[in-house]
Amino acid sequence: MQKVRGVVARGKGQPVSIETILVPDPGPGEAVVKVQACGVCHTDLHYREGGINDDFPFLLGHEAAGIVEAVGAGVTEVAPGDFVVLNWRAVCGDCRACRRGEPWYCFATHNAAQKMTLEDGTELTPALGIGAFAEKTLVHAGQCTKVDPSARPAAVGLLGCGVMAGIGAAINTGNVRRGQSVAVIGCGGVGTAAVAGARLAGAARIIAVDLDDRKLGGAVRMGATHTVNSSEQDPVQAIQELTDGFGADVVIDAVGRPETWKQAFYARDLAGTVVLVGVPTPDMTVPELPLIDVFGRGGSLKSSWYGDCLPSRDFPVLVDLYQQGRLDLDFFVTEEIDLDGVEAAFEKMHHGEVLRSVVIL
Incomplete structure (x- = not known):
């Protein structure tokens, strides 16, 4: 168990707050990722406004890149030290879509089985099963996609949602x-x-x-x-x-x-x-x-x-195109902020002032 700082939405329409988050050690099929960068997406604002569901409190953030710190039993696709982009479509491999060879339509995607909590034990609902406005987060290992470790985290992390969708x-x-x-x-x-x-x-x-x-x-x-x-x-x-x-x-x-x-x-x-x-x-x-x-x-x-994407197929290719100068992911990074700037970033987003504010950790 680790204690980290994270951005939490406690109630509908309430300003977000910085809280101490308890991150469990990874269990079977899980990974703990040290977050390096996470974009501020409209979906995070929808969570805060109660537009997704009412499972408050939410641990916000999902467009993220970082370093795998630890993995649980049975994890073979990533290892500690890997640079990964997180995704919210960890395919199961066994549903009817996966069995017919269309895993990008997977109907039974995975998230971490354990819950991150506040210090008082209150369970958090991670945004899109990720919760990456935090120094570290717990995810299913299938939500981690290895990419070129020399790529800029603030840019390639945006493949985790909006840029990949488009x-x-x-x-x-x-x-x-x-x-x-x-x-x-x-x-x-x-x-x-x-x-x-x-x-x-x-x-x-x-x-x-x-x-x-x-x-x-x-x-x-x-x-x-x-x-x-x-x-x-x-x-x-x-x-x-x-x-x-x-x-x-x-x-x-x-x-x-x-x-x-x-x-x-x-x-x-x-x-x-x-x-x-x-x-x-x-x-x-x-x-x-x-x-x-x-x-x-x-x-x-x-x-x-989600752009009908298969992260294991699409993320590495797009990161390589970025590294070759053929896909300008840096263009989407309007500003870099810290965790304390998320609430202000929501306001800028609401007024159309930014493509993406990116939290740097």
């Missing part, structure tokens, strides 16, 4: 191919990562759509060939005009609202693909569409959960 939405879910046209609606962290993914896949035309010219400028830096400010022009019409009147082959909705999903539906070419990667709230519903349009336009309407 890149995967383009490459894995959207199956973007060389020469295709892609439109991305919403150019925050996830949307800009989707632009980067489309570029990596070899898309010929990448159209970034947002209300904010600053975000559109960032999308251009990451590979967008065209931009549309949707406060000034209709995005569906603009995307069609930029694709010879047809619409884009793949349209990625990185906002997750009925309005933007409907725009994505009509902004795609016949037999094109719509990918929803922005996370809607529980009260949102699919907008009413004429069923003949759904039938007549053909193609695919897909949702992308």
Whole structure:
């Protein structure tokens, strides 16, 4: 058992606090990781606001990289001293998705069996089964993916959630191919990562759509060939005009609202693909569409959960591309902060001032 500092959300809407966390020694299949960096993600804010569930108190943080400190019995995939990026999709290998060769859809992912606690014994719910706004955290060993140890932790840790979700939405879910046209609606962290993914896949035309010219400028830096400010022009019409009147082959909705999903539906070419990667709230519903349009336009309407990634396959490749200078993960790191700066980072995120604040430990 170890005592460390960590960021805890004690109640719905309450400011987070720095608490002493008790981290158990790893049991069978578990690992203790010394956290080096962890990004501040919208999902952490959703936890604090009670938007995920009400299993307070939460130990926040999940976009993390660090060093494996200790492992429990039966762990063979990682060892003490390994540099890892943490993930919240430790596949089981035995569910119906895994057995049919699609582990990225695993329906029985693993987390650590033991609980981290406060000093008084109160059990903590780790965000996405990770809880990495802490000096050390306890996870299932399958949540640790070994990557190039010379990579910058603040940058590659972001693959643990938002950046992977965006890149995967383009490459894995959207199956973007060389020469295709892609439109991305919403150019925050996830949307800009989707632009980067489309570029990596070899898309010929990448159209970034947002209300904010600053975000559109960032999308251009990451590979967008065209931009549309949707406060000034209709995005569906603009995307069609930029694709010879047809619409884009793949349209990625990185906002997750009925309005933007409907725009994505009509902004795609016949037999094109719509990918929803922005996370809607529980009260949102699919907008009413004429069923003949759904039938007549053909193609695919897909949702992308964590970019349909397989961490053991995707993380090392993307880290290597970063190390080669072909994927600018540093772009997503707007600022580096300490644990005491998480609450302020939530406020900056709420106002759209940052792509990612990253806690450095």
